[in-house]
Amino acid sequence: MGSRWLLLLLFTLTTSALLAQSPPQSQSPPPAAPGEPSVQSLLDRIQQLENRINQLEERDRQREAAQASIAAPPSPAETPAAPAAAIPAPTPGPAAMHGEDHVSMGEIRDTERRFPSLQIRGFGDVDFSATDQKGSISGFNLGQLVLHLASPLSEKVSYFGEVSFTAQPNAYDLSVERTIIRYDYNDYFKLSFGKYHTPIGYWNATFHHGAWLQTTIARPEMVQFGGTFIPVHFVGLQAEGNIPSGGLGLGYNVGVGNGRSSFLSKAGDSGDSNDNRAWVANVYARPSRFYGLQVGASVYRDKLTPQPGQNFGEWITAADLVWAKEKPEFLAEYANVHHRDEATANTWDSQAFYVQLAYRLPWWQSKWKPYYRFEYIHKPEDDPTLLNVLDLSGSTLGVRYDITNYAAFKGEYRNTRHGVDQPRVNGAFFQTSFTF
Amino acid sequence: MTAHWKFASRVFALSCLCLALLSPLAAQRHDVDIAVVVHPDTPVSNLSLSDVRKVFLGDRQYWSTNVPVVLLIRAPVARERDVVLKIIYQMSESQFKQYWIAKIFRAEAATAPKVVYSNDIANQLITAIPGAIAFVDSKDVRPGTKVLRVDGRLPGEPGYPLR
Numbered sequence: 001m002g003s004r005w006l007l008l009l010l011f012t013l014t015t016s017a018l019l020a021q022s023p024p025q026s027q028s029p030p031p032a033a034p035g036e037p038s039v040q041s042l043l044d045r046i047q048q049l050e051n052r053i054n055q056l057e058e059r060d061r062q063r064e065a066a067q068a069s070i071a072a073p074p075s076p077a078e079t080p081a082a083p084a085a086a087i088p089a090p091t092p093g094p095a096a097m098h099g100e101d102h103v104s105m106g107e108i109r110d111t112e113r114r115f116p117s118l119q120i121r122g123f124g125d126v127d128f129s130a131t132d133q134k135g136s137i138s139g140f141n142l143g144q145l146v147l148h149l150a151s152p153l154s155e156k157v158s159y160f161g162e163v164s165f166t167a168q169p170n171a172y173d174l175s176v177e178r179t180i181i182r183y184d185y186n187d188y189f190k191l192s193f194g195k196y197h198t199p200i201g202y203w204n205a206t207f208h209h210g211a212w213l214q215t216t217i218a219r220p221e222m223v224q225f226g227g228t229f230i231p232v233h234f235v236g237l238q239a240e241g242n243i244p245s246g247g248l249g250l251g252y253n254v255g256v257g258n259g260r261s262s263f264l265s266k267a268g269d270s271g272d273s274n275d276n277r278a279w280v281a282n283v284y285a286r287p288s289r290f291y292g293l294q295v296g297a298s299v300y301r302d303k304l305t306p307q308p309g310q311n312f313g314e315w316i317t318a319a320d321l322v323w324a325k326e327k328p329e330f331l332a333e334y335a336n337v338h339h340r341d342e343a344t345a346n347t348w349d350s351q352a353f354y355v356q357l358a359y360r361l362p363w364w365q366s367k368w369k370p371y372y373r374f375e376y377i378h379k380p381e382d383d384p385t386l387l388n389v390l391d392l393s394g395s396t397l398g399v400r401y402d403i404t405n406y407a408a409f410k411g412e413y414r415n416t417r418h419g420v421d422q423p424r425v426n427g428a429f430f431q432t433s434f435t436f
Numbered sequence: 437m438t439a440h441w442k443f444a445s446r447v448f449a450l451s452c453l454c455l456a457l458l459s460p461l462a463a464q465r466h467d468v469d470i471a472v473v474v475h476p477d478t479p480v481s482n483l484s485l486s487d488v489r490k491v492f493l494g495d496r497q498y499w500s501t502n503v504p505v506v507l508l509i510r511a512p513v514a515r516e517r518d519v520v521l522k523i524i525y526q527m528s529e530s531q532f533k534q535y536w537i538a539k540i541f542r543a544e545a546a547t548a549p550k551v552v553y554s555n556d557i558a559n560q561l562i563t564a565i566p567g568a569i570a571f572v573d574s575k576d577v578r579p580g581t582k583v584l585r586v587d588g589r590l591p592g593e594p595g596y597p598l599r
Binding site (some may be wrong): 117119121148150151152155156160162178180182184185186187192205206208210213242247249286288289290292325326357366382402405406435 | 488495529530541
């Protein structure tokens with residue numbers, strides 16, 4: 001008999017434990033009779049009413065504060081009223097404050113957007129490098145300090161700007177990297193004017209100057225800032241948008257501009273070097289069935305005038321394949337640069353590509369992201385335009401560690417060969433990059 | 437001894453029955469569907485899940501030529517945000533923040549989603565801002581908002597993808 005009571009006790013305890021696992025709201029409400037509100041719905045209603053009372057109290061407080069402010073106008077340093085205390089409002093930490101606008105109760109009735117509303121974001125990095133190349137000097141250097149400005153001017157007009165400060169031996173080089181004013185007609189047509197990163201391939205139009213944005217320490221050499229393989233910057237006008245294509249997710253960029261200046265690494269910020277406009281067209285697909293996949297193709301046409309009387313036609317064709325997620329991340333890009341001397345009709349073709357693979361490890365709070373990149377450049381030795389471009393074959397093996405949501409540490413080993421029949425160079429590179 | 441076993445087996449069967457009945461109750465709180473709500477004048481009533489993703493990724497920024505999309509998202513820790521990050525963005529919290537910083541930096545969007553701290557605020561903003569869209573616990577949807585079908589289904593219907 002005692003064991004029966006023991007079993008009954010066990011049954012009671014089991015049932016109680018099960019009930020205890022469900023939330024408190026689901027413990028008490030008995031099933032409601034048909035046509036009668038359930039206890040749960042009444043509890044929900046009470047919660048709504050409590051919230052409503054809190055809102056009304058908050059409005060009263062704000063009204064009183066507004067009346068008080070009429071008597072004594074607030075100083076610019078004063079902050080708006082906090083949300084009602086009873087409303088569960090997580091304290092916005094530094095992480096939550098970045099990249100997102102926050103709406104408090106006081107702003108609900110003031111929903112009109114304000115123009116212009118300037119947002120400034122900064123990027124920076126500090127680097128260390130050491131290689132076994134003869135004559136090279138190891139040491140630290142400051143990377144670029146980049147300021148990014150974004151400001152909607154109206155519902156359909158926005159401004160974007162990017163300036164960089166780059167350390168030079170005896171000064172800092174200030175450069176306007178991008179300055180764009182854009183009019184959005186709709187998702188299919190957005191027209192902008194200014195200075196862009198030329199939409200050739202994927203990297204150049206995606207990562208820009210903030211090293212924190214990219215997985216690796218450095219850009220691939222084919223799209224390196226200050227390089228001449230492709231024109232990194234472009235001054236002119238650009239139309240962009242989506243192409244109605246259902247699940248295929250097509251988009252485009254089409255631009256007309258100055259093209260390269262007489263210094264081929266520079267865009268024609270202050271004017272074109274000839275009377276011929278450059279143009280660029282880029283089409284990409286982001287299929288909705290394969291979220292993260294992007295496939296793109298680009299064409300660029302220009303006439304180069306490196307010196308008066310010297311004219312070269314330039315055709316650049318490029319293609320890219322990207323899996324823009326982190327488990328894994330895959331980037332691959334190829335470009336062919338075709339030059340034709342208009343005086344002699346001689347032609348030259350140079351090729352470059354890179355393949356980069358990275359994977360965000362699921363352990364240690366997903367802070368580690370190892371990566372590998374292979375890159376290759378081939379240029380005919382007698383191409384008279386790409387004088388600063390060397391053949392390249394190189395591998396980069398590294399890891400990125402995200403210290404916080406807004407700062408990362410990266411370490412890389414590189415093994416590269418520049419030029420033909422040159423020895424390979426080994427190097428170790430470290431970088432801490434951040435946004436603020 | 438046989439009687440004891442009979443009694444024990446009855447208790448066991450009864451326990452299993454109770455467990456089967458109570459488990460859905462316990463799980464119910466965590467399976468509440470998340471509704472996609474928009475301003476009542478928004479010219480859509482049904483979106484595929486990939487269209488919802490396109491909107492929240494900032495790849496679709498206009499409902500129509502004159503009605504821009506205004507994204508509202510709950511603050512961290514809210515269940516609505518967890519569901520959005522897991523199903524729509526397929527990103528962690530830090531990836532989500534980095535995504536929007538990069539999006540603005542690429543000049544592809546002028547502003548990031550606005551963060552709201554409660555479903556009540558979300559409901560009020562939805563009714564006040566033309567083009568606004570938010571995720572709200574389906575229990576907390578208020579009159580004056582419009583609930584979108586996702587893949588042809590409303591919250592509570594079998595196969596609804598956001599829960």
